[in-house]
Amino acid sequence: MALLEVEDVVAGYGAGPDILTGVTVSIEEGTSYCIVGPNGAGKSTLLRAIAGFLKPRAGQITLDGVVMNGSRPDQMLAAGVCFVPQDASLFPMMTVRENLTMGGYLIDDRALLRQRMDMVYETFPILAERRAQAAGTLSGGEQQMVTLGRALMVEPRLVMIDEPSLGLAPMIADQIFEKIRGFRDLGITVVLVEQNAVKGLEAVDWGIVLDLGSKEFEGPAEGILADPRIRELYLGKAVASKDKG
Amino acid sequence: MMEHWLQILVLGLLLGGVYAMMASGLTLLFGVMRVVNLAHAAFILIAAYITYALFENLTLDPMISLVVTMPLMFGLGVGLYLLLFPRLEESPRYVEMTVLLTFGLALIVEGLLTFTFTGIFRSVRPDYAATSLTIGDIFLPTSQLYASLISFALLILLWVVLRFTKTGTAIRATMQNRAAAQIVGVNVRWISALAFGLGMSLAGAAGSLLSFMFPFFPARHWQWIALLLALIVLGGMGSIKGAVIGALLLAVASAFVTDLVGPTWSPITFYLTLFVILLVRPQGLFGAKVRL
Numbered sequence: 001m002a003l004l005e006v007e008d009v010v011a012g013y014g015a016g017p018d019i020l021t022g023v024t025v026s027i028e029e030g031t032s033y034c035i036v037g038p039n040g041a042g043k044s045t046l047l048r049a050i051a052g053f054l055k056p057r058a059g060q061i062t063l064d065g066v067v068m069n070g071s072r073p074d075q076m077l078a079a080g081v082c083f084v085p086q087d088a089s090l091f092p093m094m095t096v097r098e099n100l101t102m103g104g105y106l107i108d109d110r111a112l113l114r115q116r117m118d119m120v121y122e123t124f125p126i127l128a129e130r131r132a133q134a135a136g137t138l139s140g141g142e143q144q145m146v147t148l149g150r151a152l153m154v155e156p157r158l159v160m161i162d163e164p165s166l167g168l169a170p171m172i173a174d175q176i177f178e179k180i181r182g183f184r185d186l187g188i189t190v191v192l193v194e195q196n197a198v199k200g201l202e203a204v205d206w207g208i209v210l211d212l213g214s215k216e217f218e219g220p221a222e223g224i225l226a227d228p229r230i231r232e233l234y235l236g237k238a239v240a241s242k243d244k245g
Numbered sequence: 246m247m248e249h250w251l252q253i254l255v256l257g258l259l260l261g262g263v264y265a266m267m268a269s270g271l272t273l274l275f276g277v278m279r280v281v282n283l284a285h286a287a288f289i290l291i292a293a294y295i296t297y298a299l300f301e302n303l304t305l306d307p308m309i310s311l312v313v314t315m316p317l318m319f320g321l322g323v324g325l326y327l328l329l330f331p332r333l334e335e336s337p338r339y340v341e342m343t344v345l346l347t348f349g350l351a352l353i354v355e356g357l358l359t360f361t362f363t364g365i366f367r368s369v370r371p372d373y374a375a376t377s378l379t380i381g382d383i384f385l386p387t388s389q390l391y392a393s394l395i396s397f398a399l400l401i402l403l404w405v406v407l408r409f410t411k412t413g414t415a416i417r418a419t420m421q422n423r424a425a426a427q428i429v430g431v432n433v434r435w436i437s438a439l440a441f442g443l444g445m446s447l448a449g450a451a452g453s454l455l456s457f458m459f460p461f462f463p464a465r466h467w468q469w470i471a472l473l474l475a476l477i478v479l480g481g482m483g484s485i486k487g488a489v490i491g492a493l494l495l496a497v498a499s500a501f502v503t504d505l506v507g508p509t510w511s512p513i514t515f516y517l518t519l520f521v522i523l524l525v526r527p528q529g530l531f532g533a534k535v536r537l
Binding site for chain 2: 014051053072073074077078082083084085089090091092093094098101102103105106150154
């Protein structure tokens with residue numbers, strides 16, 4: 001049985017139109033995924049719906065076969081699903097250490113918290129150096145590392161990361177992708193959403209292509225980029241017809 | 246002459262302490278929920294009238310009635326929040342809706358108070374209302390001294406709760422980044438209800454203390470809310486430190502203006518200072534650039 005099943009999920013914001021028009025994806029434990037697709041395909045919306053920030057209008061989300069529709073974000077997190085949104089969303093006036101402590105908000109065992117924090121510092125040595133610094137004063141890459149490190153505090157089963165390279169210099173982005181690749185060795189299933197499809201797909205096993213709110217196709221990550229359908233999605237049909245002459 | 250200035254300074258600080266507590270409750274609500282609670286001063290009045298009723302009927306000392314008004318207002322705050330606010334959360338016009346909602350609440354409270362206690366001036370007169378202490382050449386009105394000491398004690402208590410408890414840390418986290426708080430598993434609805442309760446319990450304490458400092462009547466809250474809004478905008482919306490410093494600054498400034506120019510000019514000090522500060526620093530003294 002898959003870790004997470006998303007079946008025919010329809011979702012949108014407020015009274016607005018459906019952004020997701022019926023998505024079905026299946027996430028297996030231990031595999032890493034990257035969701036790609038053009039702007040407005042519903043990639044971030046899908047993550048938000050899974051994380052409990054957006055109630056699906058229809059369809060079903062199950063985790064280990066348990067229906068999770070309409071769960072709150074804190075309930076999804078307690079179930080092992082951790083969400084890392086786009087804009088390095090941390091607590092700017094708190095120190096790095098306090099941010100990590102907040103990451104372990106759901107953990108009451110202090111010894112366990114300390115142990116996890118040491119683990120995070122081991123994975124991200126730069127955070128150990130910066131531990132007493134206010135998170136808001138860090139560079140973009142360091143802030144992204146705080147949000148990733150914070151996600152590790154709960155030892156999640158599934159981490160969903162939205163556009164980790166957004167606004168980062170290419171070299172810094174590469175470091176972030178390297179860390180994300182390392183998540184798999186920690187036994188964490190990763191679902192990535194990335195505008196930079198090439199980089200994103202390089203970091204994972206399996207690619208899922210989304211367009212207009214539903215899944216277009218999926219397959220092994222290295223095969224996705226070579227697929228002619230990807231080109232059509234990103235560049236549009238006009239270019240494709242021009243090719244034909 | 247020096248003693249005279251010191252005297253004015255002390256009087257300003259005493260009043261500022263009470264203002265600081267009133268403003269902290271209001272700015273806490275804004276910080277956690279992005280709600281500008283226009284009914285805050287009306288809730289302060291509810292506590293003042295409860296204190297009045299307890300004093301008239303049971304001769305309960307207004308400072309002791311804090312024990313009643315604070316938990317009562319805390320409960321009222323949590324209840325009102327859970328009843329009225331969650332349904333507005335989905336609205337894209339959340340901030341505007343909450344302004345209308347709290348304005349409506351203020352009108353309702355004013356109406357109920359007028360109905361129950363009539364519109365005439367009330368005040369609570371315990372023994373210490375008309376006495377004063379002198380330290381050296383400085384004279385301290387006992388009522389203001391007591392009210393100020395209690396206010397500072399409560400502010401320190403609030404700081405300890407926010408700084409050193411897990412729930413307090415969650416409240417601060419929610420103030421800094423609501424979405425991030427949700428991501429780490431904070432139940433922001435519950436935290437908001439709790440913060441609303443905390444802010445309201447400070448309003449409760451303020452009501453009990455104001456009851457023996459100033460005479461009051463049901464429509465008095467409009468004056469107070471205008472003053473409180475000036476204080477929290479000056480300090481930076483959502484910054485408790487800012488609210489406290491803003492309150493002390495403005496209270497002292499208005500004490501000096503009263504002394505030098507005359508009491509008629511005292512209220513305008515608040516708005517004039519506010520005007521100048523906003524020209525120079527639109528986000529207030531300690532506010533982050535506003536993102537609603």
